[in-house]
Amino acid sequence: MNAQTRASGPAAWLGWLAVALIGAFSLGTVALHRGETINALWLVTSAVCVYLIAYRFYSRFIAEQALVLDDSRPTPAVRRNDGLDYVPTDKYVVFGHHFAAIAGAGPLVGPVLAAQMGYLPGTLWLLTGVVFAGAVQDFVVLFISVRRDGRSLGDLIKTEMGETAGLIAQFGVLAIMIILLAVLALVVVKALAGSPWGTFTVFSTLPTALLMGVYSRFIRPGQIAEMSIIGFVLLIAGILFGQTVSESPTLAPLFTFKGEELALMLIAYGFVASVLPVWLLLAPRDYLSTFLKIGTILGLAIGIAIVMPDLKMPAVTKFIDGTGPVFKGALFPFLFITIACGAVSGFHALIASGTTPKMVMRESEMRFIGYGAMLMESFVGLMALIAASVLEPGVYYAMNSAPGVIGTTAEQAAQTITSWGFAITPDVLTTAAKEVGESTILSRAGGAPTLAVGMAHILSGFLGGSAMKAFWYHFAILFEALFILTTVDAGTRVARFMIQDLLGHFVPTMAQTQNWGANLIATALAVSGWGYFLYQGVVDPLGGINTLWPLFGISNQMLAAIALILCTSVLFKMKRERFAWITILPTFWLLVCTLTAGWQKLFDANPAIGFLSHARKFSDALAEGKVLAPAKNVEEMARVITNDYVDAGLTAIFVAVVLAMIVAGFATIRKAYSNPNATTREVGDDLSGLQSLKA
Amino acid sequence: MICLDCSPSRLKGIGRDVGRKLRQTASLMIGQPDYDAYLAHWTLNHPGVAAMTRKEFFRNREDRRFGGGIATGGFRCC
Numbered sequence: 078m079n080a081q082t083r084a085s086g087p088a089a090w091l092g093w094l095a096v097a098l099i100g101a102f103s104l105g106t107v108a109l110h111r112g113e114t115i116n117a118l119w120l121v122t123s124a125v126c127v128y129l130i131a132y133r134f135y136s137r138f139i140a141e142q143a144l145v146l147d148d149s150r151p152t153p154a155v156r157r158n159d160g161l162d163y164v165p166t167d168k169y170v171v172f173g174h175h176f177a178a179i180a181g182a183g184p185l186v187g188p189v190l191a192a193q194m195g196y197l198p199g200t201l202w203l204l205t206g207v208v209f210a211g212a213v214q215d216f217v218v219l220f221i222s223v224r225r226d227g228r229s230l231g232d233l234i235k236t237e238m239g240e241t242a243g244l245i246a247q248f249g250v251l252a253i254m255i256i257l258l259a260v261l262a263l264v265v266v267k268a269l270a271g272s273p274w275g276t277f278t279v280f281s282t283l284p285t286a287l288l289m290g291v292y293s294r295f296i297r298p299g300q301i302a303e304m305s306i307i308g309f310v311l312l313i314a315g316i317l318f319g320q321t322v323s324e325s326p327t328l329a330p331l332f333t334f335k336g337e338e339l340a341l342m343l344i345a346y347g348f349v350a351s352v353l354p355v356w357l358l359l360a361p362r363d364y365l366s367t368f369l370k371i372g373t374i375l376g377l378a379i380g381i382a383i384v385m386p387d388l389k390m391p392a393v394t395k396f397i398d399g400t401g402p403v404f405k406g407a408l409f410p411f412l413f414i415t416i417a418c419g420a421v422s423g424f425h426a427l428i429a430s431g432t433t434p435k436m437v438m439r440e441s442e443m444r445f446i447g448y449g450a451m452l453m454e455s456f457v458g459l460m461a462l463i464a465a466s467v468l469e470p471g472v473y474y475a476m477n478s479a480p481g482v483i484g485t486t487a488e489q490a491a492q493t494i495t496s497w498g499f500a501i502t503p504d505v506l507t508t509a510a511k512e513v514g515e516s517t518i519l520s521r522a523g524g525a526p527t528l529a530v531g532m533a534h535i536l537s538g539f540l541g542g543s544a545m546k547a548f549w550y551h552f553a554i555l556f557e558a559l560f561i562l563t564t565v566d567a568g569t570r571v572a573r574f575m576i577q578d579l580l581g582h583f584v585p586t587m588a589q590t591q592n593w594g595a596n597l598i599a600t601a602l603a604v605s606g607w608g609y610f611l612y613q614g615v616v617d618p619l620g621g622i623n624t625l626w627p628l629f630g631i632s633n634q635m636l637a638a639i640a641l642i643l644c645t646s647v648l649f650k651m652k653r654e655r656f657a658w659i660t661i662l663p664t665f666w667l668l669v670c671t672l673t674a675g676w677q678k679l680f681d682a683n684p685a686i687g688f689l690s691h692a693r694k695f696s697d698a699l700a701e702g703k704v705l706a707p708a709k710n711v712e713e714m715a716r717v718i719t720n721d722y723v724d725a726g727l728t729a730i731f732v733a734v735v736l737a738m739i740v741a742g743f744a745t746i747r748k749a750y751s752n753p754n755a756t757t758r759e760v761g762d763d764l765s766g767l768q769s770l771k772a
Numbered sequence: 773m774i775c776l777d778c779s780p781s782r783l784k785g786i787g788r789d790v791g792r793k794l795r796q797t798a799s800l801m802i803g804q805p806d807y808d809a810y811l812a813h814w815t816l817n818h819p820g821v822a823a824m825t826r827k828e829f830f831r832n833r834e835d836r837r838f839g840g841g842i843a844t845g846g847f848r849c850c
Binding site: 161177364 | 793796797798799800801802803804805806809810811812813814826827829830831832833834835836837838839842844846847
């Protein structure tokens with residue numbers, strides 16, 4: 078009440094008018110600026126103003142008018158308080174928990190790749206996407222789950238849209254998971270290939286985590302702070318000693334690996350790590366990477382505020398036409414696929430229906446937690462975009478283009494990139510590599526190294542100067558690799574449970590999670606699933622990220638569309654269809670983008686975009702007995718063709734899953750619309766149907 | 773809330789409160805809910821039944837976080 082009276086006073090309205098004017102002025106400056114460089118603070122200011130206004134007005138409208146949050150309704154945390162899973166928790170604490178759970182590697186990679194089109198398209202999509210799609214999805218899914226005892230997305234789809242829809246969605250989530258793990262693992266491989274410093278540092282985290290695991294299990298159980306500090310000190314020691322390793326002629330070769338070798342190691346690691354007890358490796362690494370991530374995000378924000386770097390990337394580059402070296406495909410639809418997390422991410426629907434709904438104390442707090450945390454994640458995406466844009470465009474393209482495009486020497490790369498209109502000399506490229514302690518920075522695709530150079534640029538600006546650049550670069554690489562390895566490990570486990578669950582429908586023994594045989598089979602299936610795409614990506618001379626990231630983006634956005642279809646269905650079932658445009662608008666946009674992108678990845682005549690035309694190009698050549706680069710012989714030609722068909726098949730599956738969900742959504746909505754009464758089943762209603770599903 | 777009564781003891785109280793919340797947030801980020809809240813809840817609702825010790829609680833939550841599907845919090849994404 079207090080907030081309401083305060084906010085409606087004339088002084089408050091003047092304040093909001095000021096925010097709107099500052100935001101409009103900054104955004105105008107960002108959009109219309111056509112000089113050499115622009116200061117990053119303009120981007121930050123416009124983003125903050127947009128977030129404030131969206132939160133104050135749009136999220137409040139959704140909370141009060143559309144969803145009608147009601148603090149007199151007890152939340153699951155209050156009703157089922159058990160001190161363990163269901164715990165009424167302070168809203169700031171839940172916010173932190175929720176933010177840490179939704180913020181992963183995604184918002185750091187996508188915007189970096191999208192920077193090839195300039196900083197403006199990415200910024201605009203990050204802002205509009207989060208306000209109208211991403212934050213809305215997170216918020217409404219959280220609301221639906223809280224009203225239903227904190228049930229998971231799969232359960233919610235089953236109970237609100239039918240058993241079949243639930244099963245299809247479950248299958249879709251598994252497929253997305255496999256692609257996500259493959260693409261994240263590929264990011265690590267790309268960052269570590271041929272980098273003894275990075276490789277040593279990342280390897281050193283293994284004994285560190287094991288030590289922490291033993292410490293927390295046997296020596297000082299539960300002392301997380303102590304353990305994390307020990308771990309952190311060892312990590313930094315790993316980075317520092319990594320430099321010695323990289324400069325030593327005897328040690329360096331021991332930690333210098335090709336992409337293929339690293340990929341096989343990662344696959345083996347993924348298998349072993351996910352069958353080990355969690356306390357030994359996974360949990361301690363999870364602690365380290367979580368705190369490191371939050372700390373790094375804060376550090377980057379402070380860095381940008383203090384250093385106030387200039388963006389050297391143009392606002393818009395010529396690559397919006399789809400010919401860019403980082404990924405192929407025009408601005409529409411591929412920008413909206415490339416930047417998934419940060420604007421809208423389907424995975425958040427899984428988090429918002431996971432642990433968070435079981436801790437919300439009052440319904441009205443969901444607005445701050447669901448909508449607010451996503452705004453913060455969008456800001457992380459924006460910082461990644463800034464970090465990529467502070468680099469010389471020539472350096473950016475050299476790092477993110479495949480060797481098949483720019484060649485393998487600094488001279489060739491400089492020549493090619495200069496010919497695109499981004500003047501750069503070979504010297505600048507070699508100096509840039511030397512500054513961060515690497516032998517080369519060419520073709521380090523995947524986002525992480527670019528972000529690391531950008532972060533090194535920003536962080537060294539206020540901590541340690543250029544002498545510390547190499548340290549910050551490897552710190553950033555370590556932070557991302559650690560994070561991704563944790564995701565690979567935890568994700569393989571989750572995929573294993575999903576596989577066991579799905580196979581359990583047909584072979585009941587497979588569903589027994591305590592059964593070692595079933596466990597190993599399901600883990601092997603999960604690992605070979607993402608391992609296949611990882612290896613394919615590593616040997617792909619076009620860089621792999623080129624192929625896999627759009628697949629990941631399409632699948633993630635499609636999951637968001639599925640979640641939003643659920644939200645729309647529920648709004649209709651609640652008889653609040655007057656407000657259904659809130660979720661229909663983003664659903665429609667995501668469907669347009671993902672289906673167009675899916676269609677182009679399948680059928681585009683350009684072999685650089687369409688999987689099938691690429692396969693045809695290689696088949697035709699093979700029939701004439703020719704071998705096309707990158708393949709070196711007939712077997713490799715055959716493998717390229719097989720990969721194309723597998724990728725095409727996967728894309729087709731994603732499209733089919735979404736089409737099925739659209740049909741299910743329409744059916745649900747029609748039924749709800751023709752019924753004069755609300756048909757939704759919230760907790761407090763008859764839950765007998767729900768109970769049987771859970772069994 | 774802006775504090776109108778800025779006495780040292782009041783500030784200390786606020787500082788302690790913020791510190792406690794920060795600690796709770798950090799623990800919850802890695803899947804460890806507040807042990808004191810659990811203990812209070814347990815003693816109130818299950819009188820006569822021994823609650824888990826701090827150590828048992830820690831292990832229970834650790835196993836729970838990673839021992840299930842996607843909804844138990846062990847997995848995060850993007």
